[in-house]
Amino acid sequence: MSYFKDIFNAVKTLLTGMKITGRYFFVNLFTRRDVITVQYPDNIDTLKMHDRFRGEVIMGHDENNMHQCDACTICENACPNGTIEIIWDKEKNPETGKTQKVLLNHIYHLEMCTMCGECIEACPSDAIEWGQNFHHVTRDRSNLTKSLNRPESILNPNFVKSKK
Amino acid sequence: MENQMENQEFLADKIRTQEYQLNMGPQHPATHGVMRMILQLDGEEIKNVEPVLGYIHRSIEKMCEKSSYKQIIHLTDRLDYLSSHMNNEAVTLLVENALGIEVNDRIKIIRTIIAELTRMASHQLWWGVMGMDTGALTTFMYAFRDRELINEIMEETCGARLTMNYNIIGGLRYDIHDNFVKRVKEFIVHFKEKLPEYDNLLSNNVIFRKRTEGVGIMTKEQVIAYGMNGPTARASGFECDIRKKLPYSAYGMVDFEEVLRTEGDAFARYKVRIDEMWQSMNIIEQLIDKIPEDDFRMKTKPIIKLPKGDFLQRVETARGDFGVYAMSDGGKNPTRFKFRSPSFANLHGLNKMSENTKIGDLVVNFSTIDVVVPDIDR
Numbered sequence: 096m097s098y099f100k101d102i103f104n105a106v107k108t109l110l111t112g113m114k115i116t117g118r119y120f121f122v123n124l125f126t127r128r129d130v131i132t133v134q135y136p137d138n139i140d141t142l143k144m145h146d147r148f149r150g151e152v153i154m155g156h157d158e159n160n161m162h163q164c165d166a167c168t169i170c171e172n173a174c175p176n177g178t179i180e181i182i183w184d185k186e187k188n189p190e191t192g193k194t195q196k197v198l199l200n201h202i203y204h205l206e207m208c209t210m211c212g213e214c215i216e217a218c219p220s221d222a223i224e225w226g227q228n229f230h231h232v233t234r235d236r237s238n239l240t241k242s243l244n245r246p247e248s249i250l251n252p253n254f255v256k257s258k259k
Numbered sequence: 260m261e262n263q264m265e266n267q268e269f270l271a272d273k274i275r276t277q278e279y280q281l282n283m284g285p286q287h288p289a290t291h292g293v294m295r296m297i298l299q300l301d302g303e304e305i306k307n308v309e310p311v312l313g314y315i316h317r318s319i320e321k322m323c324e325k326s327s328y329k330q331i332i333h334l335t336d337r338l339d340y341l342s343s344h345m346n347n348e349a350v351t352l353l354v355e356n357a358l359g360i361e362v363n364d365r366i367k368i369i370r371t372i373i374a375e376l377t378r379m380a381s382h383q384l385w386w387g388v389m390g391m392d393t394g395a396l397t398t399f400m401y402a403f404r405d406r407e408l409i410n411e412i413m414e415e416t417c418g419a420r421l422t423m424n425y426n427i428i429g430g431l432r433y434d435i436h437d438n439f440v441k442r443v444k445e446f447i448v449h450f451k452e453k454l455p456e457y458d459n460l461l462s463n464n465v466i467f468r469k470r471t472e473g474v475g476i477m478t479k480e481q482v483i484a485y486g487m488n489g490p491t492a493r494a495s496g497f498e499c500d501i502r503k504k505l506p507y508s509a510y511g512m513v514d515f516e517e518v519l520r521t522e523g524d525a526f527a528r529y530k531v532r533i534d535e536m537w538q539s540m541n542i543i544e545q546l547i548d549k550i551p552e553d554d555f556r557m558k559t560k561p562i563i564k565l566p567k568g569d570f571l572q573r574v575e576t577a578r579g580d581f582g583v584y585a586m587s588d589g590g591k592n593p594t595r596f597k598f599r600s601p602s603f604a605n606l607h608g609l610n611k612m613s614e615n616t617k618i619g620d621l622v623v624n625f626s627t628i629d630v631v632v633p634d635i636d637r
Contacts, residue, residue, distance in 0.1 A: 105465040112460045116397055131404045147418035147433060175330035211333030211424050212432065225418070 144227040149210040152179075152203055153226035154243040161251040162244055164222035166198040170214035178208045198250065201243040206236055220256045278306060283621075285314050291388065291625075292632030303617050308610045316636045323596035328354050328563045329428060331596065335583075336422035338600060339634040341381040342576035344373050347426040349583045352507055353572035354428045357565045357587075364509070365553035366430050368546050371509035372443065373417070373425060375539040379450070380409040381577035382532045382539075385629050389529065390461050392626040393470050398461055405453055408446045412439065428563060430556030443547055447540055454536060462533065471526040475612040475624040478523055485608040489579020489601050490531045491628045495523035501575035513545045525620075528627040564591055578602050578629055602634040 123130050144150065156162050166183035180202040185194050201223075215223055223243065233239060278301045285295040293314040299307035319338065323331045328350075335346035348370055355362060383406040390398025410420040416436045417423035425432055461467050477487070482495040492499050500517045502510040518534040520527040565587035573582045579601030586595040605628045612628075613621045 108463050108465045112397075112464055115456055115460055129404075131400070131407065145415045145418075145436075147416070147436070148414060149418045173329075175326055175333060209333055209337075210419060210422070211330075212418070213329060213333070216329075216427070216432070 144229070146227075147225070148227045148229075149212060149225050150229040151205055151226045151231070152208065152214065152223050152243065154201060154223050155221075156245055156248055157251065160245060160248045162198075162222060162248050163220045163251055163254045164198050164201060164244065165220065165250055165254070165256070166196040166201075167219065169217050169219060170223060173213045173217035175211060175213060176207050176209060178204045179214055180204070198244060203241045203243050205231060205239040205241060220254055276302075283618075285311075291630060294630075294632045294635070296621075298618070298621070300618075305613050305616055305618065305621055308613050308621065310606055310609065310635075312636050314636065315633055317633075319637045320596055320598065324592060324594065327591050328565065328593070331593075332426060332428075333422075333424050335598075336424060337633060338598060338637060339576055339578060339581070339602065339631045340421055341384060341631055342377055342578065342581075343422050344370075344377040344425060345574050345576040346581060347424065348374060348508065349572050349574040349581055351426045351428050352574065353570050353583050353585055354563060354565065356572065357568075357570045357585075358559075358563070360429050360557055360559065362430060362557055363551075363553045365551050366555060366557070367509040368512075368550050369431060369435055369555070370426065371513075372543055372546055372550075373413075373423070374508070375542050376409050376412065376443070376446075377423075378577045379536050379539045380406050380413075382536050383409075385532060385577075385626075386457060386461070389626050390467075392622050393467055395461060395464070395467065398457075401453075401456065401460065405450055408442075408449065412442050412446065415439070415442070427556070429559040430554070434555040435550070440547060440550070443543060447544060447547075450536075450540065454533075457533060462530070468526065470619070470623055471529060471627070472524060474525040474616065474620045475627070476522075476524045477608060477612055479521075481611060482523070482608065485611060486604045487579075487608045487628075488604055489575070489577075490518070490535060491528055491579065491605050491608070493518060494520045494527035494531045496521040499580065501573050501580055505573060507572075507574060509546060510542075512549075513542050515542050515545075525623050525627045532629070562591060564589060565593070576601060578631065578634070579605065598637060600634045600637065602628075602630040602632075606630055606635060 119129055122128060154162050154164060166181055168181050168183075171179045171181050181198065182200040182202065183196045183198055186197040187194050212225075215225065231239065278299055281298045281300055283296040283298055285293045287294075295311040295314065297309040297311060298305055299309075317337070319334050322334060326334065332347050332350050335350055336343040338346055383402045387399035387402030390396070390402075413423055414420050416433070416439050417425040418433070477495050479496045482492045482497050487497075488499050496519055498504075498517060498519065501507075502515075503517050515538050518531050518538060520531055565585065567587060567589040570585045570587070571582065573580055575581070580599070581601055582599030584595075584597040584599070585593045588594050609624060609628060612624045616624075
């Protein structure tokens with residue numbers, strides 16, 4: 096007798112589970128209310144990431160092609176995996192006559208970056224910030240090495256180095 | 260008929276049976292990562308399980324010795340990636356305790372809420388994978404439906420979905436997002452409705468019950484002897500919750516239950532984690548309205564140097580007791596940094612658990628001790 100009881104209980108528990116899956120199946124078949132999966136490139140044009148999303152490190156430029164980086168190399172030292180390389184030179188400022196560092200190339204190796212945020216945390220002049228782009232797929236690894244400062248961009252003369 | 264009997268006896272004398280070895284992994288879907296196990300088998304019965312480690316060893320402890328204390332935090336994300344927030348918390352608490360920084364209640368409470376959300380996300384993923392290992396593919400999608408909501412909260416507040424990196428020494432990287440409280444409350448309402456579905460889909464399912472009940476029994480003495488911890492050990496009745504024993508962050512302020520079971524089999528280990536999700540929701544509900552207005556970051560020196568000496572900090576991750584040990588000579592980097600990972604300790608029990616069981620039970624046992632392979636190979 097317990098044999099049939101076992102079968103009955105087994106079928107009952109299976110039906111309990113199938114009730115749940117069946118409900119979702121039929122409700123979503125007609126209304127698509129609880130559909131949770133998304134086709135990947137479908138919403139790519141309308142997709143907006145959250146402001147804090149860490150996609151890549153970028154350098155902000157204003158409308159006159161000016162950035163805030165004075166090549167202090169604090170971010171280079173803060174980075175745990177050698178993602179950032181800064182190439183700079185010394186140049187004489189024509190106004191004040193003092194020699195100062197000038198940023199030539201802010202090289203960012205995206206392929207090595209772990210998005211830990213230590214560089215942006217350390218930057219004393221808010222020159223670098225988070226970008227929300229996450230489409231980094233490429234056929235060649237060398238495409239991931241980027242130069243963050245735009246060509247012919249210069250240091251903003253009014254920039255302030257905040258003390259953090 | 261008689262002839263046949265004679266024939267069989269003759270064959271039994273003639274054919275020798277012997278134990279043999281079989282490799283499981285390193286690329287096996289049921290091993291949750293790159294994990295190789297050498298099985299000593301007698302027919303289908305397991306005589307011995309020998310895990311082989313080192314396939315994804317990244318020498319993180321050595322890397323920590325070269326890094327400053329701020330840089331170490333992001334490396335701990337890569338150990339047990341499913342409880343990354345608690346791993347980060349362990350390092351930050353260690354440094355804060357060593358330097359004597361007392362963080363305010365706001366930081367403590369936010370850290371605790373995020374830790375509990377992470378614990379739930381981890382258990383949800385485990386539940387989905389547990390179903391997959393026992394042959395029910397549906398559970399994976401249902402678990403990810405609910406986990407997605409937590410990931411969304413994390414993405415909005417911490418900036419990343421899995422390796423959050425939200426803790427820094429002396430506080431939090433950002434303040435909580437304006438929507439954080441609202442979204443967490445919405446999630447709790449949603450998940451309270453959906454968690455009974457987990458029971459109906461899997462816990463009460465007769466096939467699942469037959470596969471887990473009475474499988475891989477560990478007694479309390481064995482669990483202690485093998486150094487197991489976390490939900491795996493609590494299923495055998497061993498009280499080992501660090502949140503209760505050595506309360507850190509805001510766990511001293513809340514009233515919650517340490518989930519204990521006494522059966523010690525695979526189903527008990529399963530049930531402990533399901534009940535822990537209820538307890539996590541209980542903790543979040545108590546704290547979510549109590550976040551005080553305050554700074555989200557304490558003032559620290561730009562270069563952090565620990566005083567000379569040894570320091571230890573233990574936290575409870577989703578897998579158990581995670582320990583961080585640092586030896587400092589007073590400089591910027593630690594001279595020795597050691598992680599005591601819960602998955603590695605739990606793996607010791609696998610051999611005892613799977614003694615004289617079938618290969619199918621090994622998969623269940625391996626799934627219920629809930630290992631994360633990067634946590635074993637550091």
